[in-house]
Amino acid sequence: MSELTQSAAWRALQEHARNLQSTRTTDLFSADPRRAERFSAEGAGISLDYSKQRITPETLDLLQALARQQGLEKWRERLFGGEPINDTEHRAAAHVALRAPREAKAPVCGQDVAPLVHGVLDRLEAFASQVRSGAWTGYTGERITDVINIGIGGSDLGPRMACSALAAYADGPRLHFVSNVDGAQISALFGEVRPETTLWIVTSKTFTTQETMANAHAARRWFLQDAPESAIARHFVAVSTHQAAVREFGISTDNMFGFWDWVGGRYSLWSAVGLPIILAIGPLRFRELLAGAHAMDVHFRTASPERNLPILMALLAIWNNNFLGCASHCMAPYSQRLERFTAWLQQLEMESNGKGVDRAGNPVDYATTPVLWGDVGTNGQHAFFQMLHQGPAIHAIDFILPLQSEHELRDQHAMLVANCLAQSAALMTGKSAAEVREELVAKGYAGEVLEAAIPHRVFHGNRPSNTVTLPTIDPYHLGALLALYEHRTFVLSVIWNINPFDQWGVELGKQLAQRVLRAMAGGDAVALDPSTRRLLRRLD
DSSP states (O other): OOHHHHSHHHHHHHHHHHHTTTOOHHHHHHHOTTHHHHTEEEETTEEEEOTTSSOOHHHHHHHHHHHHHTTHHHHHHHHHTTOOOBTTTTBOOOGGGGGSOTTSOOEETTEEOHHHHHHHHHHHHHHHHHHHHTOSBOTTSOBOOEEEEEOOTHHHHHHHHHHHHTGGGOOSSEEEEEOOSSHHHHHHHHTTSOGGGEEEEEEOSSSOOHHHHHHHHHHHHHHHTTSOGGGHHHHEEEEOSOHHHHHHHTOOGGGEEOOOTTSOGGGOTTTGGGHHHHHHHOHHHHHHHHHHHHHHHHHHHHSOGGGOHHHHHHHHHHIIIIISOOOOEEEEEOOGGGTTHHHHHHIIIIIHHOOSBOTTSOBOSSOOOOOEEEOOTTGGGGTTHHHHHHSSSOOEEEEEEESSOSSSOHHHHHHHHHHHHHHHHHHHHOBOHHHHHHHHHHTTOOHHHHHHHGGGGOBOOOOOEEEEEESOSOHHHHHHHHHHHHHHHHHHHHHHTOOTTOOGGGHHHHHHHHHHHHHHTTOOOTTSOHHHHHHHHTTO
16 A cells, blocks of 8 residues: 555545535535635636535545645745756756746756746747748748648647637638648648748657658658758748757758757647747737746745645545546536647646656556546537436536637627536536426326336436636636646646656557567567567558
8 A cells, every 4th residue: 555545634535535425515505605605716817616526625624634745835846946856857847937937037957047948939939920921931932821830749739729729819820730640631731732831840859759750751752842952941940959850851950949858748838839829829929828827827836725726626636536436537618719628638637647656666556647538518518418417427527618709709609608507507416306207297297108207317416527717718818727737737746646747658659669660661570469460461
């Protein structure tokens, strides 16, 4: 048994969960008319209503005791102090430094990196301004109309999500994204853009990422079918730390934008990896995105634990996952602009906290990250909400709702808001057999037909959810929302005593892929397992 599960704080929560086993949230509301006000908090323009969680004030006290036991305050200061808390790679995880104001100190391993961060940001903004204004042209002198970002993981999910979310603010060239090594994705783009007016961004920290470089070389070959080699300088730029590899590809290092080893991929959209965002919405709007994230950083660092959004959301996730046994965590953003949010969050949370050993390398005997999944409302209501309402397993849910829309279809936004609020209410309240019976009798049901119909219409309710609201999906509030979930992920890692900043789990598949490729090229396949060898024979 681990120290965590044997600790007094953990055992107290287990006992408390047993005591609340038969408690209904609706009864807690009946006992406390001010529950909705008590169980809500705000920070950086984001509001959280967590009153529909199956908790009492004692639950929160016990969860806060667990956080204190695990040294959350110390770990938070180490994060903001730029200490090497990524201990398996001996690096800091200093993404907060990327959105610190120019005049602020941003320590990383004893060095103030603010001048470096803003030096790169100034270069990014100058380049983006040239492209957006038409001062930067292609090799034929034509204006750049399309920008294609080639990356994968954090080099794709973050900027792609932000560009989608902020499409209402996009006034630059058209943005496209290529991530999959499946050639169908990039080849489709070849038919949509012209070489003379297309700018390619190749985003890879090491400039060796297999999928990214395969796509980058495919783009290079396509471009050089009609353009001279010298034209690459006007149509390809790199976001990387590897000058030699960038130069070997043919990209001038003048057109290379760097970042640092203390910037993890899934935390990197605030860095040069965010170049597509700057090109889409412009430097001023990108600064607003950074400002919103910084405001959440300040809130996370200074707000009391009882009013601290990232801490509260992480502790509630611990409660649902480790003590109430929720099967998964569903994301339900009620905004079409946030259609890529869940994909971004899946990498952030499951790559960070999908670990089976603690920081000391000991196997854990408790659940770490649950599966995160979901889709935008109201689409999800016609897909998986049936399971959420009536399936035997209970799933925790985050509803995310912008209160104002960026479009003029007010009636439809009102319908969207109504559906979001109704779904969270229905998941909590459910519908009893007595209520179903009364409804059906009023409709004329009777006898065996009535009795047979009732079980299919009962909703058990008592399903926990958060409702996160923000004024609208603009750069500032999007930045705050993303930083909220980043810090939530970090707090979870502290409670579970795991390192959220490495990702060794992705390495094995990469290594085996190289062996399979060698076997496909005629090499020895003996080292492969029998199933893989048989599957390879089907290619013959």
